[in-house]
Amino acid sequence: MTLPRYAYLGPSGTFTEAALRAMVDVDEVEMVPAIDVLSALASVRAGDVDFAVVAIENTVEGGVTATLDTLATGAPLVILGEVVLPVSFELVARPGTTVGSIGAVAAHSHGLAQCRRWLAEHVPGAVQVAATSNAAAAGELAEGVAGFDAALAPPGLGARLGLEVLAAGVADNPHSATRFVKVGRPTAVPHATGADKTTLVVHLPDDRAGALLAMLEQFAARGVNLSRIESRPRSDRPGEYSFSVDALGHIDEPRVAEALVGLKRTNPVVVFLGSYPAASGYPTPVTPGTSEEEFAEARTWVQGLRSGRH
Structure with a gap:
């Protein structure tokens, strides 16, 4: 039986590999290292792998633009799940190196x-x-081919490679974390769990005062909260922007579905990037x-009006 193939940012030892291991039983998948996010996602589109795990957001730099932009264009891809991992580094170097002798340090x-x-x-x-x-x-x-003296490495990797750890717990923010997502080709959307996210890309219809507000009102009028919204420049229209959005809720829920209907009616491009379980596990407010029941009651009332029942 062929194992599902997962691409991830390699080589072995990356935070992305750790995220993949947190998402799946590694004995039941084939892990395929990729040189970068674009290659990992391209391999999914090409059918060379079944899924990719990529970073999409971190608490310091915000959205990972390579992921956001690659998902927003090209053959459709969808997010199927997410995991959030704490991130800190070790400063590692070849044995005998001192902190004072470091002239160059490398990392992603x-x-x-x-x-x-x-x-x-x-x-x-x-x-x-x-x-x-x-x-x-x-x-x-570790191979001695680097043009730098030290590197920032995931904890434990330096020791495995025979490098010396010069400092541990390296980070500007002790609470730093990165959010990773599992990406695949479009398929039937998984059922709602009650603690879900829906990710979208929306192009506004024109560049005018109030256009963004009109887009946001599609969510607000239906009680859909947004956990993330980021602007990204449009490659086809310099000076104009699209918006990458995480909405709390699932496309199966009437309030989210109706918000999508409103967005589709009023915006030229709406890219659906999936509804999937949120890593937090917190029930959607x-x-x-x-609520689903209140939407159903309202629809029943309108149907009654059409048939003469008041």
Whole structure:
């Protein structure tokens, strides 16, 4: 029996691999490392793998633009689940290296961003080198082919590679976390759990005062709360923006479905990126008057009016 194939940002040892391991039983899947987010998602679109696990948001830099933009365009993909992991780093180097001798330190760009203040304080003047992943930077360092002296690595990876840990718990924010999502090709939407998110991309109809408010009112009028909204520049219309949105709720719930109907009626492009269980597990808050039962009662009342029952 063929195992489902999962692409993730490699090589082995990345935070993305840890997220994948938190989502699935690794004995029941085939893990396929990818060089970057674009490659991982492209392999899903091409059918080379069944799913990809990618970072979509972190508590320091916000949305991961490579993920948001790649999901928003091209052949349809959907989010099927999410997990949130705490993130901190170890500063690792080849044995014999001292903190004072570090002239350059490497990590993924988001890793560098999450440690910029720590690096400025502890290795001032060191050049920061962006790598394809934190694990890749540590791997190059261990192999002796790196053009840098140290790397920011996930905890435990440096020791496994024979590197020396110069500092642990490296992070500007001790509560830093990254949200990862499982992505696949469109299929029947999983049933609502009562603690769900729906992710969308919306292009506004025109660039005018109040256009964003009109879009947001589609959610507000139906009691749908947004946990995230980010603007992204439109490649086809410079100076204009689309919006990436996480709404609390599921497309099976009437309030969310009706919000989607309203968005589709009033905006030229609405990309549905899935309804899936929220990592928090917290029940979706329901505003009075917007429960499934209250929508059903209202529809029954309108049908009665049409048939002459008042």
